[in-house]
Structures are given as structure tokens and as C-alpha cells.
Amino acid sequence: MRPLTDGTELLVGRDGELSRLAAWVCDVAAGRGRAVLVDGEPGIGKSALVRAGCTAAAGAGCQVYWGAGDELGQSLPLLPLLDALQITASTQDPRRGAIAELLRGRATAGKGTDLAAAAAEQVIVLVEELCLDGPVVLVVDELQWADRTTVAVWGRLVRSVRQLPLLLIGVTRPVPRRDDLRSLFRLVGPEGRLRLGRLAEPAVLELVAALAGGKPGDELEALAADAAGNPLYLTELLDALSRSSCLDVGDAGVVELTGGATPDSLPEAIADRLGFLTEAARTVLRAAALLGDGFSVADLATVTNCSLAELLPALDEARAAGVLVAADDDLAFRHPLIRKALYDEMPTAVRIAWHQSAAWALAEASAPVDRVARQLLPMVSTTDSRLPVPPWAVRWLLDVATSLIGQAPAAAVALLRRAVRDAPLDDAVTGALACRLADAYFGVGNIAQAERIACRALDRVRDPDVLIDLHTTVLQCRALTGCLPESLVVLEDAVSRPGLQTRHRVRLLVLIARAQRELGEVDIADRVATQALAELGEVEDRWTTGWALYVLSMVAMTRGEWAKALPLFERAIVIVRGDPALIDLTLRLRINQSVSYGALNRYTDALAAAGQARDLADRTGSAVRLTQVQSALGQLLLGAGRWDDALAEVDVIPDDRKDPSVVCCDHGVAAIIHFHRGEAAAAQWHVDVAATYSERIGDQVVELLVRARSLAFEYAGAPDKALAALLEGLNGEDAGEDLLGDAARLAVANNDAQAAEAIGARVRAIAAESTVPHRRALAEYCTGLLDRDATALLRAADGYRDASRPLSRAKALEAAATAFAEGPADDRGSARAAFTHALDLYTELGAQWDVVRLRARFRAFGIRRGPTVKHRQTTHGWDSLTPTEGKIAALVVEGLSNPQIAARLYLSPRTVGTHVSHILTKLGVSSRIDIAREAARHQPASG
Structure with a gap:
């Protein structure tokens, strides 16, 4: 872990950047989160600037956590975040200990288990819980060296900062700029980017004066100009000149050069610093360089086979020379470029042999798997x-x-x-x-x-x-x-x-x-x-x-x-x-x-x-099974009529982490709900996204996507194409139970007797001797449609009621009302009763498209229903919150974290996070504190 404070650092010429950082610290202290990327060339002062902001944050009562990427550790997941959050196997905190145990593979789901993904989810939960204790500042320095899992978690947290008192800071260089890092810049947007350029000439002279102890003379000023406004180079340059006694402060306080060799590059200036160390100290530092930018003294003792007492003189010398600094209970190189200089000066063969020896020593000491692997990887x-x-x-x-x-x-x-x-x-x-x-x-x-x-x-x-x-x-x-x-x-x-x-x-x-x-x-x-x-x-x-x-x-x-x-x-x-x-x-x-x-x-x-x-999938890291169960939950909730909960579940896991068939299922669920709600643009977006994934699954039939595509045609006024889409989906022998009802309805509407009869035969075969309520209801529904038998359709509605399938029940009641109104008996009373029940069900579901369509259709029969209580008429504001969102908002007001709300409502923390995001969007606010404020405003109205 890198140091959070370093009294030797001077911040000059960064007033504007410090002001922006201070404002963000004030925001997070007040409960408003933000994600920030600080970028600039090596040595430009990024870390020093962020450390100053962290010092201010700690003074404002924030919890501050700092980790850093490491060029040697890019193949191992989550190291910067594990380091920052003090996640170790020896921790006394059960939350952190559980993550460490998970990564050690004590309980896994077998082949294909993604322990890093599981640990990443637990890290996100841990951050959320820490935010419950108070505002948090989480820094990942050297983000360009972070592993892809860490970058992915950082991106996930960016999407959560509106929900949390979290100031998320990434510190990175312009190169290397990977695709996943580029996506982070898009996520934070221009307002979240803080670019550090080279110091202007007045700031350079001010820094040189502070370092040299006086106003620089002409020669020193010209030499400083060669540093191109890089604060680290200037610092190393002035230190090198001081060590070589090349600076003289005159009577007027002007610092002049007195001759001698001067470093002409930053690497040469760093080499000059290292050249003043004893060989014993350099040997210890080379071993430390094998361990990374930051390292445990215990690990250093292990790989050098030295006691702490034997190491102390070298470590004290390195700290006095400005090579090492304290980092909590560990040590770190003052700048990654210093470690790199030590590392690169070793011949490759020697370096690899040292890594192998270090790996053996760590393995013998039963060090965690990742630490041993980190030493073996350079060999391969x-x-x-x-x-x-x-x-x-x-x-x-x-x-x-x-x-x-x-x-x-x-x-x-x-x-x-x-x-x-x-x-x-x-x-x-x-x-x-x-x-x-x-x-x-x-x-x-x-x-x-x-x-x-x-x-x-x-x-x-x-x-x-x-x-x-x-x-x-x-x-x-x-x-x-x-x-x-x-x-x-x-x-x-x-x-x-x-x-x-x-x-x-x-x-x-x-x-x-x-x-x-x-x-x-x-x-x-x-x-x-x-x-x-x-x-x-x-x-x-x-x-x-x-x-x-x-x-x-x-x-x-x-x-x-x-x-x-x-x-x-x-x-x-x-x-x-x-x-x-x-x-x-x-x-x-x-x-x-x-x-x-x-x-x-x-x-x-x-x-x-x-x-x-x-x-279980969460605890054991089975990413594949987790996506499957989330998709299964979405489908169950769709059938049960809990549409808002269904939308939250299918939106929990990003598409790129799912199997293509699961993506098609999930977007099919969302599209079906949005079409029924009359939200055509949102529905079509889901259909289009699913189309890009359906190309990868060949001839596999995804019934939910077939239903969605059929609805798209029906919504556009093309029932013949809607029927064709369903019939194509019914080609397979095993496909179709959930497609058959809509296919029968559309076949009747299109006067396609051949299709209607084929569907009827198929339904009868499925329902034969079945005791499952919805299958018997499906048979009654199709029979009632084909025979225009209102009584059979009412029996179907009763069956769907017993099966807890409200949308299917509403469709059966609608069909029964039509059969009563169009039948030879012209039974308007029964038609009105069935119409009213169907309308109530559609309204409870929020199926606005069906409500409008049903009202328009039955006006032709002279059957109307007066205005009912508004249900989901609004899409923004407090009244637009669904029942689940209302419960979650109330628990947010109580101060509960997402994991605590999840435990209370038997949901997953991810699902709660999705609901909270929806609440923030609907209310047009930016933090959980704002949710509480909105709740207080509406309290009198709600009783």
C-alpha cells in the first residue's frame, strides 16, 4: 500500500487542481459521491496531488483507502483493491476474511469457477458497507498497471457513486491506455477528468526556489528549464546537485551552480540518488524491487533469509536517502520509477533466478498463492x-x-x-x-x-x-x-x-x-x-x-x-x-x-x-450459474406479474458476462414488459440488443425473444407478421408452450384456420392428462378461442388465476368479453363483467398498451369503464416509484446499506443496487441523502 502522506512533497502551481479536488472532498463529506480520473505523465505530481486531497478528506472525517497497481502484478486479480481495503487472510474483520478465503479457493464451484469475479462482487459489497460507516475516499494509483478485474470493479463502482458517499479516484498515465481504461474515461465524462500538465515557468521557478533554499540563478534556472516542468525530475535534479555540493547560496539569497556533472534525464537523476547507497542497502532494495512498488517487510525478510534486525540498517538508510517511505505497516518505493530503476539494472537472467528463489522462499513460508505465483510469472x-x-x-x-x-x-x-x-x-x-x-x-x-x-x-x-x-x-x-x-x-x-x-x-x-x-x-x-x-x-x-x-x-x-x-x-x-x-x-x-x-x-x-x-453462486464464484439464476428469476417474476422486480433482476449483470442465449432471454423479458407498458422505444432497444447476440446462438430458439419480436410486429400493427414470428419459433418439437397461447390468439385474429387447427392439436397433446393448472388453462384458452366459446375462456381465466399468471388471465378474460359481445346472445352484461376484470388486471400490471387497446376495442360495443385510480401513469417523481422501490426507498431513509436492505427483503445486493439506481433516476436526484430529502417532502402527503 502506498503512503497517504509524505511531508517531503511540495505542491506548487496546482492551485486550480487542488480547488477542484477540495470541492469533491466537500461533496463526499456531505454524502454526494463522484468518480474522478487523474491523469498525466510519470512524475508530474498526480499522486502528490491526490495525497493532499486525501489528507483533507481524512481531516473532514472521511475514511481513506489507497491501493496501487503494479507492473509485476497485472496477471493477478484485484491486488490494488485488496491492498487498499486491507483484505488479508489474517484480518480480524470477518467481511475481509471471507473475501481472502474465497480467493484462496476454500469453496469453489468447480471447472470454470471465477473466484476473481466472486471476490469482486464481495469487494463491491464491502465498499458499500464501509460507506455506511461514513464517507469513503477510495484511490487506485497507477491504474494503468491494474489487472482487468480491478478495472472492471472500478467501473462498477463508478455506476454506484450516485448511491453512495464515495469519492472514487483513479490515478493513471496516458500510456499504456488499454480499451478498458478508455471506457473508464467515457464513464466519468469530462467533468470527472483531472488532467495534470507540466508546470508553467513561474511554478517551476517557485519549486526550484523551495527545493534549493533560495532564488535560482541564471544557470540553475536554465538547467531547471530542461526538466520540462516535471516536478519529480526537478526534485531529483535538485537533490542530485545538493548531494554533489554543486549548489551555493550567495549573500543575496541567489542559488548558483558551482560546477560538476549534472543529470541530464530523470532516469540518470534517479540513478544518481541510488548511487549514494551502500552496496548492502542496494542488495536489499533489489530484493524489495522483486516484490513490487509496495511490499511487506515480512516478505522481504523471507526472500532475503534475513532477520528484521539484519534488514533494519539497510531499510533505515534507504528511507533516509528518500528511496523508501512508510506505507501503513509496510514500506513502498517513494516513486515507481525508483523501483523500476533498481529492477531494470539487474540482468534478465539474474532477475529471473532471484524471482525463482523468492518464489521458493515464499512457498516454503506458506505465503498466499498469488504472492508465490507473482514471483514465478517472470520466469515464464x-x-x-x-x-x-x-x-x-x-x-x-x-x-x-x-x-x-x-x-x-x-x-x-x-x-x-x-x-x-x-x-x-x-x-x-x-x-x-x-x-x-x-x-x-x-x-x-x-x-x-x-x-x-x-x-x-x-x-x-x-x-x-x-x-x-x-x-x-x-x-x-x-x-x-x-x-x-x-x-x-x-x-x-x-x-x-x-x-x-x-x-x-x-x-x-x-x-x-x-x-x-x-x-x-x-x-x-x-x-x-x-x-x-x-x-x-x-x-x-x-x-x-x-x-x-x-x-x-x-x-x-x-x-x-x-x-x-x-x-x-x-x-x-x-x-x-x-x-x-x-x-x-x-x-x-x-x-x-x-x-x-x-x-x-x-x-x-x-x-x-x-x-x-x-x-451459493455469489459465495463460490460461479459466474455462469449466477447469470443463469438471475435470468431464471427474471422469467419467474415475469410470469408472476412482478414486472418491476423482473426488470431489476435481468438488469443486474452486464451482458458481456452472460452466455448469448441468456442475454437473449433477459432482453426478451425486458422487451415484453416494455411493449405491454406502451414503452415502445425501450422495448425495441432490448429487441435490437438481443438481435446482436442471437446471431451467436445459431438455430437455438429463445422463446422469450420470439415473443418479444412478435409483440414488436403486433405493436406496429402487423398481426400477420406477429403470427409468422411465433409460428417460426414453434418449428422445433420441444419449443412453444409459452408461445402457443399468443399464436392461437393471432391465428384467430388473422382468420388463419390452418394455423389455428395445428396449434389447437398441439395444445391438446401437451395438456392431455396434465394436472398442471396453466396447461389445463392453456387448453381451455385455445379451445375457447377456436370455438369462440366464452364459457371455456372463463374457465381458462380461472385456471390462470389458480396458476398465478395474471397476464394470461387478463388475455383470457379479454377474449371471453369479446366472445360474449360478439356472440349470438349478445350478452353485454357478461361482456362488461369480463372486460372490467381484464381491465383491472392490465391496470395492476401497468400494461398501459393493453389498457388503451382494450378500451378502444370495447368502445365499439358500447362498453366503457370510467377513469380508475391512476396506476403507473407517471414515470418520474415520487408517485412513479413501484411498491418494491417504495420499500427500498424507505429503508434507504432509515440509513440501511444495500447489503442490509437485501437481507431485509431477501434480495441480492446487486438487485437492490439496481432498484436504487432506478429510484435516483425517477426522482432526478444524485444521492441517497437526496432520496431521504424527497421522502421527507412527501411524508405529509403519504400520511
């Missing part, structure tokens, strides 16, 4: 390095591979790839290394390379446990690339080999069953999974039993036997619960259990199961 990232991975490092890699892959898969790829290259071909360890390397490539998303490595290893590995692991990796890869038949051939060959132990044979059978189910061969999958359980008998094998039951439950879901699937899920969850190796399976079971409950219209149970899955 330097192109001319010929050093093999030493045997101890191979053993270490195998021990920590799962944690390292989850935490830093790119670093794991680099290290494991070199270890595999250097291992002997006949070494039994090679297979295990290759297996872990395949997992690492899977972790970084290079599925093709993961598959290639795993397949090659299958030919060499003899250890049956490693073979099963490799087959699992290949199966997962090929499931994503559509090449499962090839994997199935290999698996069937493997299971037929003689001499297999029962444990290994049944595991191979389970993999075969999984492949067959993925290929749509549900009967074969059913048979093979059942066989695996039978052969296992009374032998306890949680992996085999859990996965076999999972396959059987998925087979039941595919067949539409939802009630049969539930006990299978429950039995499997009991078996796998608490097993760290089966977390991904637990997540799959919970998510699909939620879907099954939803299909049976048991929404309370469905939402509870989804909530449990979301919490």
Missing part, C-alpha cells in the same frame, strides 16, 4: 528464459492449481503450460499437469485449446481418477462446441475396457448419460443413469449418485414430468450438500428445481430455490 513471461520449472514448483502448482485457476486463470495457464513443456514425457505427473492446464484454458474461455490438451492427455494418462477428470473436461468442452457425438464414442470405448473398478465404471456411465441427455436422447440417458445407480449399489459415491440423479431429473423435466422431477432434485441436493467438489452440481440442481417449481406454478417455492442458488 520472459521470452529468452531457458530456466525449466523446478520440481518444487511443479509440486506446488499441482497442490494449488484449483485455487490458482479460479483466482487467476491466465496466470495458471502461463505457469502450467511451461510446467507441462518441461516435464518428461513419461513422467506420471505430466498427465495431472495437463489435466489442470486444460482446466485453466477452460477457465479463460479458450474451449478449443482446453479440449485439445485434454484429448492429447487421454492417450498418455493411466491414472483412472485423472482419466475421469479429463473425460469430464472434454465432455464440458464438446457440450459447448456441439461436438458431443465424438465425446460419446470415446466414453463408450472407455467404459467397455476390461479391468475397470466399479467406482470408475459408474462415473463413466454417468458421463455417457449426461452426453446422451445433451444430445436429446432422453430415453437412453434415463436408462444409463439408472444403470449407473444400480451398479453402484450400496457403495457411497456422492459424485456418481448426485450426477445420476441430476440426469434423471433433467430427463423428467424434458418430458414435462415436473412433479416427478422435484423429489429427484430434493434427493440429489441432500446427497451433494456441503461437498466443495460438487458445488456446481448443487447450483444446477437448485436452478432447475426453481424452474420446475415455476412450471408447477409454485412461485413462492421457485423464488426461494432461485434465491438459494443465487447466494
Whole structure:
């Protein structure tokens, strides 16, 4: 961690920048957050300026946290933020300790687990909780060296500053300017950018006078001009001249040069400073330079094999020479360029050997995985390095591979790839290394390379446990690339080999069953999974039993036997619960259990199961499962008529972190809601975004997106095209239960008898002998539409009521009202009653488009409904808040943080954050304090 104060720094010529920074500090102290990027060339005074602002912030009662990126640590995630927030395994704070434990991989969701993503979410929650204790200033210095996860978290926090008393400051250089850093500049906007240029001549002379102790003479003034207005260069230049006794203060207070050599560049000036150190101090500092810009004294003692007493003289000398400064309980180089000078003066071969020695010492001391990996990485990232991975490092890699892959898969790829290259071909360890390397490539998303490595290893590995692991990796890869038949051939060959132990044979059978189910061969999958359980008998094998039951439950879901699937899920969850190796399976079971409950219209149970899955995915870092469960929540809430909550859930995770099919589902949910609410522009935006992702999923049918596209045509007055879109989506054998009702309605509206009859037959087949309320309601609905039978349509409405599907119920009531009004009996009384019930339901949903359409249609029958209580008529202001937003606003007023509100309402902190953002937008305010102020203004009106 870098120092927050340094009394040796002089700020000259920065009055304007200091004034802006002081204003931002005043704002955050008053509860109004902001994100700021301070940029400028190295040595221009960025850090000094921000430290001055942090000193002022601390004086104003703010909590100040400071971390810095490091060129040596770019492959390891979150280091600047972990450093800033004091997140270590030894911390006494349980919040910080939980993040440290997560990154150590104590509980992960298996292959593809993104521990960094999970830790990033927890870091965001921690920042929010810290903001509850008081205003926070969080600085990430040297942001250009930060890892991509840190930059992503910084960007997420930028979007939250309106909700928090948080002043978020990033300090960066103009180069290197990565794409993710460019996006941060767009996020903060021009008003959040503070660019530091070179000092003007008057400021240069003022700084030189302060450093030299008098007015500079002509020669010194000319020499200072060569520093090009860079404060660090000026400081190093004056210090070098002072050390060389090249300055003389005359009687008039004018400082003159007295001759001698002068540094002609900043690197030369820094070298001059280092040249005054003893060789013993330089040796210690070279070791420190291996550890980064900031370092732990304990780590330095470990890598130098010296006691603290032996190190103190060198450290004291370095601090006296202005090379090192204190940074809380640790030390740091006064400027990164000083560390770089020490680091670069070592020959590459020597430097790499030192890194390797440091890695061994840290590993022997049981240092965290990231610290050891940081020392090994230069050995594999330097192109001319010929050093093999030493045997101890191979053993270490195998021990920590799962944690390292989850935490830093790119670093794991680099290290494991070199270890595999250097291992002997006949070494039994090679297979295990290759297996872990395949997992690492899977972790970084290079599925093709993961598959290639795993397949090659299958030919060499003899250890049956490693073979099963490799087959699992290949199966997962090929499931994503559509090449499962090839994997199935290999698996069937493997299971037929003689001499297999029962444990290994049944595991191979389970993999075969999984492949067959993925290929749509549900009967074969059913048979093979059942066989695996039978052969296992009374032998306890949680992996085999859990996965076999999972396959059987998925087979039941595919067949539409939802009630049969539930006990299978429950039995499997009991078996796998608490097993760290089966977390991904637990997540799959919970998510699909939620879907099954939803299909049976048991929404309370469905939402509870989804909530449990979301919490587990959060804790264990399963980004893939987290996006799936968030999408499942959105779909459940859409069906249950909780549309505002649905919009919040599908908006929680950025699109670039989701599978393309999940993106299409989520935007489909949002588009459907916006179309029904008459918000055509917003709806069409979601359809258009989904279209860019649908190209990546080929022929896969995403029913929610099909519904959205059909609604777009219907909204535009093209019911024939709306029907065509639905019929295209119904082409697949398994597609369509949620599409059939709208297809039947549009077929009748378009007088398409052929389509109507085909849809009716399909519905009757689905609903035959079904006890699921919404399926029986669907059959009544389609029958009523085709036969214009108002009574059947009312039965459908009752069925949808029992199924808790308000939109479908409203449509059935609307159709019943039409049938009554158009029927031979011309039953206006029944028509009016059905119309009124439909109108009330649409109004409660906020389905303004349906309300307007329904009123217009029934005016032709002379049926009208007077003005009702306004519901969601306004889109801005206090009255526009939804019930959920109103509850959250009330809890904000109480002073609760997002995590506390989430716990109170059984939501995720992300979802609460989305709701708070919507509240701020609707109220047109910029902070949580403003929400409280608005609540106070409306309190008399609300009672």
C-alpha cells in the first residue's frame, strides 16, 4: 500500500487542481459521491496531488483507502483493491476474511469457477458497507498497471457513486491506455477528468526556489528549464546537485551552480540518488524491487533469509536517502520509477533466478498463492528464459492449481503450460499437469485449446481418477462446441475396457448419460443413469449418485414430468450438500428445481430455490450459474406479474458476462414488459440488443425473444407478421408452450384456420392428462378461442388465476368479453363483467398498451369503464416509484446499506443496487441523502 502522506512533497502551481479536488472532498463529506480520473505523465505530481486531497478528506472525517497497481502484478486479480481495503487472510474483520478465503479457493464451484469475479462482487459489497460507516475516499494509483478485474470493479463502482458517499479516484498515465481504461474515461465524462500538465515557468521557478533554499540563478534556472516542468525530475535534479555540493547560496539569497556533472534525464537523476547507497542497502532494495512498488517487510525478510534486525540498517538508510517511505505497516518505493530503476539494472537472467528463489522462499513460508505465483510469472513471461520449472514448483502448482485457476486463470495457464513443456514425457505427473492446464484454458474461455490438451492427455494418462477428470473436461468442452457425438464414442470405448473398478465404471456411465441427455436422447440417458445407480449399489459415491440423479431429473423435466422431477432434485441436493467438489452440481440442481417449481406454478417455492442458488453462486464464484439464476428469476417474476422486480433482476449483470442465449432471454423479458407498458422505444432497444447476440446462438430458439419480436410486429400493427414470428419459433418439437397461447390468439385474429387447427392439436397433446393448472388453462384458452366459446375462456381465466399468471388471465378474460359481445346472445352484461376484470388486471400490471387497446376495442360495443385510480401513469417523481422501490426507498431513509436492505427483503445486493439506481433516476436526484430529502417532502402527503 502506498503512503497517504509524505511531508517531503511540495505542491506548487496546482492551485486550480487542488480547488477542484477540495470541492469533491466537500461533496463526499456531505454524502454526494463522484468518480474522478487523474491523469498525466510519470512524475508530474498526480499522486502528490491526490495525497493532499486525501489528507483533507481524512481531516473532514472521511475514511481513506489507497491501493496501487503494479507492473509485476497485472496477471493477478484485484491486488490494488485488496491492498487498499486491507483484505488479508489474517484480518480480524470477518467481511475481509471471507473475501481472502474465497480467493484462496476454500469453496469453489468447480471447472470454470471465477473466484476473481466472486471476490469482486464481495469487494463491491464491502465498499458499500464501509460507506455506511461514513464517507469513503477510495484511490487506485497507477491504474494503468491494474489487472482487468480491478478495472472492471472500478467501473462498477463508478455506476454506484450516485448511491453512495464515495469519492472514487483513479490515478493513471496516458500510456499504456488499454480499451478498458478508455471506457473508464467515457464513464466519468469530462467533468470527472483531472488532467495534470507540466508546470508553467513561474511554478517551476517557485519549486526550484523551495527545493534549493533560495532564488535560482541564471544557470540553475536554465538547467531547471530542461526538466520540462516535471516536478519529480526537478526534485531529483535538485537533490542530485545538493548531494554533489554543486549548489551555493550567495549573500543575496541567489542559488548558483558551482560546477560538476549534472543529470541530464530523470532516469540518470534517479540513478544518481541510488548511487549514494551502500552496496548492502542496494542488495536489499533489489530484493524489495522483486516484490513490487509496495511490499511487506515480512516478505522481504523471507526472500532475503534475513532477520528484521539484519534488514533494519539497510531499510533505515534507504528511507533516509528518500528511496523508501512508510506505507501503513509496510514500506513502498517513494516513486515507481525508483523501483523500476533498481529492477531494470539487474540482468534478465539474474532477475529471473532471484524471482525463482523468492518464489521458493515464499512457498516454503506458506505465503498466499498469488504472492508465490507473482514471483514465478517472470520466469515464464520472459521470452529468452531457458530456466525449466523446478520440481518444487511443479509440486506446488499441482497442490494449488484449483485455487490458482479460479483466482487467476491466465496466470495458471502461463505457469502450467511451461510446467507441462518441461516435464518428461513419461513422467506420471505430466498427465495431472495437463489435466489442470486444460482446466485453466477452460477457465479463460479458450474451449478449443482446453479440449485439445485434454484429448492429447487421454492417450498418455493411466491414472483412472485423472482419466475421469479429463473425460469430464472434454465432455464440458464438446457440450459447448456441439461436438458431443465424438465425446460419446470415446466414453463408450472407455467404459467397455476390461479391468475397470466399479467406482470408475459408474462415473463413466454417468458421463455417457449426461452426453446422451445433451444430445436429446432422453430415453437412453434415463436408462444409463439408472444403470449407473444400480451398479453402484450400496457403495457411497456422492459424485456418481448426485450426477445420476441430476440426469434423471433433467430427463423428467424434458418430458414435462415436473412433479416427478422435484423429489429427484430434493434427493440429489441432500446427497451433494456441503461437498466443495460438487458445488456446481448443487447450483444446477437448485436452478432447475426453481424452474420446475415455476412450471408447477409454485412461485413462492421457485423464488426461494432461485434465491438459494443465487447466494451459493455469489459465495463460490460461479459466474455462469449466477447469470443463469438471475435470468431464471427474471422469467419467474415475469410470469408472476412482478414486472418491476423482473426488470431489476435481468438488469443486474452486464451482458458481456452472460452466455448469448441468456442475454437473449433477459432482453426478451425486458422487451415484453416494455411493449405491454406502451414503452415502445425501450422495448425495441432490448429487441435490437438481443438481435446482436442471437446471431451467436445459431438455430437455438429463445422463446422469450420470439415473443418479444412478435409483440414488436403486433405493436406496429402487423398481426400477420406477429403470427409468422411465433409460428417460426414453434418449428422445433420441444419449443412453444409459452408461445402457443399468443399464436392461437393471432391465428384467430388473422382468420388463419390452418394455423389455428395445428396449434389447437398441439395444445391438446401437451395438456392431455396434465394436472398442471396453466396447461389445463392453456387448453381451455385455445379451445375457447377456436370455438369462440366464452364459457371455456372463463374457465381458462380461472385456471390462470389458480396458476398465478395474471397476464394470461387478463388475455383470457379479454377474449371471453369479446366472445360474449360478439356472440349470438349478445350478452353485454357478461361482456362488461369480463372486460372490467381484464381491465383491472392490465391496470395492476401497468400494461398501459393493453389498457388503451382494450378500451378502444370495447368502445365499439358500447362498453366503457370510467377513469380508475391512476396506476403507473407517471414515470418520474415520487408517485412513479413501484411498491418494491417504495420499500427500498424507505429503508434507504432509515440509513440501511444495500447489503442490509437485501437481507431485509431477501434480495441480492446487486438487485437492490439496481432498484436504487432506478429510484435516483425517477426522482432526478444524485444521492441517497437526496432520496431521504424527497421522502421527507412527501411524508405529509403519504400520511
